[in-house]
Amino acid sequence: MTDRAQYTAITRGIAVSVEPTYLEANSSPGNSQYVWAYQVTIERLDDQLCPTEPSSQRVICKHSYELTTVTLAEAGFDDEEISDVIRVMSRNGGHCDCEILYNVAEESRLKSRYWNSRVAKSE
Numbered sequence: 001m002t003d004r005a006q007y008t009a010i011t012r013g014i015a016v017s018v019e020p021t022y023l024e025a026n027s028s029p030g031n032s033q034y035v036w037a038y039q040v041t042i043e044r045l046d047d048q049l050c051p052t053e054p055s056s057q058r059v060i061c062k063h064s065y066e067l068t069t070v071t072l073a074e075a076g077f078d079d080e081e082i083s084d085v086i087r088v089m090s091r092n093g094g095h096c097d098c099e100i101l102y103n104v105a106e107e108s109r110l111k112s113r114y115w116n117s118r119v120a121k122s123e
């Protein structure tokens with residue numbers, strides 16, 4: 001396998017990157033686009049709901065799949081593919097954009113922030 005080349009897409013000025021090598025190793029060819037969709041979604045949702053730049057506006061979840069839908073549409077997925085991805089997210093406990101980060105993503109800044117605040121409160 002060659003270098004861990006990164007796929008990077010710029011959506012509204014925000015870089016979304018995934019590592020194709022990771023995807024190849026962890027998925028069969030048939031579902032690799034869904035693994036990619038999953039990664040793009042989580043990274044982009046995290047960028048919006050919990051931005052690293054203090055100056056960027058934090059998006060508040062409307063408890064819908066609005067951000068997920070827009071993200072996937074911008075990444076080139078069609079309506080049917082988007083509803084497939086959303087169905088998988090919802091089956092895994094992600095019933096809206098923020099729940100995808102809390103319940104589906106293995107790791108996200110939004111989730112870390114939540115747990116850090118819980119720890120701070122209990123001390």
Ligand SMILES: [Zn+2]
Pocket residue numbers: 061062063064096097098099
């Ligand atoms: Zn939500």
